[in-house]
Structures are given as structure tokens and as C-alpha cells.
Amino acid sequence: MNDKASILIVDDEEVVRRSHLRSLSVTGCHAEAASDGQEALHVMERQPFDVVLLDLRMPGLDGMEVLRTLKERWPDSEVVVITGYPTIESAKEAVRLGAHNYIAKPVGPEDVIRAANEAWTQKRWALHRNQNDREADDLAGREPGRRPVTH
Numbered sequence: 122m123n124d125k126a127s128i129l130i131v132d133d134e135e136v137v138r139r140s141h142l143r144s145l146s147v148t149g150c151h152a153e154a155a156s157d158g159q160e161a162l163h164v165m166e167r168q169p170f171d172v173v174l175l176d177l178r179m180p181g182l183d184g185m186e187v188l189r190t191l192k193e194r195w196p197d198s199e200v201v202v203i204t205g206y207p208t209i210e211s212a213k214e215a216v217r218l219g220a221h222n223y224i225a226k227p228v229g230p231e232d233v234i235r236a237a238n239e240a241w242t243q244k245r246w247a248l249h250r251n252q253n254d255r256e257a258d259d260l261a262g263r264e265p266g267r268r269p270v271t272h
Contacts, residue, residue: 126241129170130154131161131187132203133179137226141174144230145237158182162190169195172240174233175220177204177211185214192219197248199240203228 128150130141138154145152153170155161157179164170173191177184188200199221204211207225215223221240224232 126150126172126237127168127170128152128172128174128237128241129161129164130174131158131179131184132174132176133157134176137176140230141233144233148234148237150237150241158184158187161187165191165195165198170198171244172237173198173200174237175200175202177202177215178206185211185218188215188218188220197244199244201236201240203233203236 126148128145130138130145130152132138132141132154133156135156138156142152142154153164155164159181161173161175162182165173175184175187175191179187182190184202184204188202191198191200196219200219201222201224202211202215202220203224203226205226207223212223221243222236224236228236
């Protein structure tokens with residue numbers, strides 16, 4: 122991955138967390154893991170992550186509720202749902218709530234790296250686009266986020 126992405130892995134299965142951490146270690150990113158949704162939100166409060174790899178079925182807060190909270194509180198973070206129980210309904214809901222991607226388990230190391238890299242690339246493009254919009258507004262003397270009216 123270009124630059125140094127920060128990635129949070131949220132899964133209640135220790136073997137999955139360790140596997141994802143090991144896969145991502147070769148990319149040079151900063152990766153941490155949380156064992157449930159509540160822990161993930163606490164970790165995000167301490168340090169927002171660029172990308173969150175999120176399981177759906179976990180004890181306590183389920184993945185959809187975590188996704189909803191992540192996108193409300195940290196909208197710039199990209200979320201990749203990785204679930205062992207994929208359904209069309211949960212995929213639609215995840216995308217509606219703002220997930221960048223939705224992947225069915227099992228996933229291999231290459232899948233984890235690819236998903237994280239694509240989400241990180243999306244975040245960088247979005248930040249770059251927003252910066253360009255702000256600079257264009259500044260140069261044109263417009264209020265941020267307002268475009269000129271054209272007829």
C-alpha cells in the first residue's frame with residue numbers, strides 16, 4: 122500500500138484477527154485488532170482508522186450497528202464488511218449504511234490485502250477530491266461546498 126494506512130480489524134474470532142494482522146503485516150500498514158464492536162468504537166475514539174475490516178456477527182453490538190456508528194462518527198473511514206454469513210439483505214444494508222465493500226468468508230491473505238488496499242485508495246481519492254473542491258472554492262471566493270449557478 123502506498124503511504125501508511127491505518128487499519129482496524131474487528132472480529133470476535135481470534136484466529137481471524139491474527140490471520141488478518143499477519144496478512145496485512147507485509148504491506149507496511151499500521152494494523153490493530155478489536156474483538157467486538159464495543160472495543161472497536163473505543164479504539165476509534167482513541168485513534169480513528171483509515172480502514173475498518175468488520176465482521177457482522179459478533180456478541181454485543183452487531184456489525185451493522187457498528188457500521189452505522191462508524192459512518193456517523195467517522196465518515197472518512199472506509200469500512201469493508203467481511204462476513205461468514207452473507208445474505209443479499211445484509212449486503213444491501215451494509216452498502217446503504219456506507220460500507221465500501223462486502224466480502225464473504227472465507228478470505229485468503231490476498232483478498233484481505235486487496236480489500237484493504239482498495240478501501241485505502243478510495244479514502245485517499247475522496248480526501249484528494251475534497252481538498253481540490255475546497256481549493257477551487259477558495260480561489261473562486263465561494264462559500265465552501267457551494268457551486269456557481271449556471272443556466
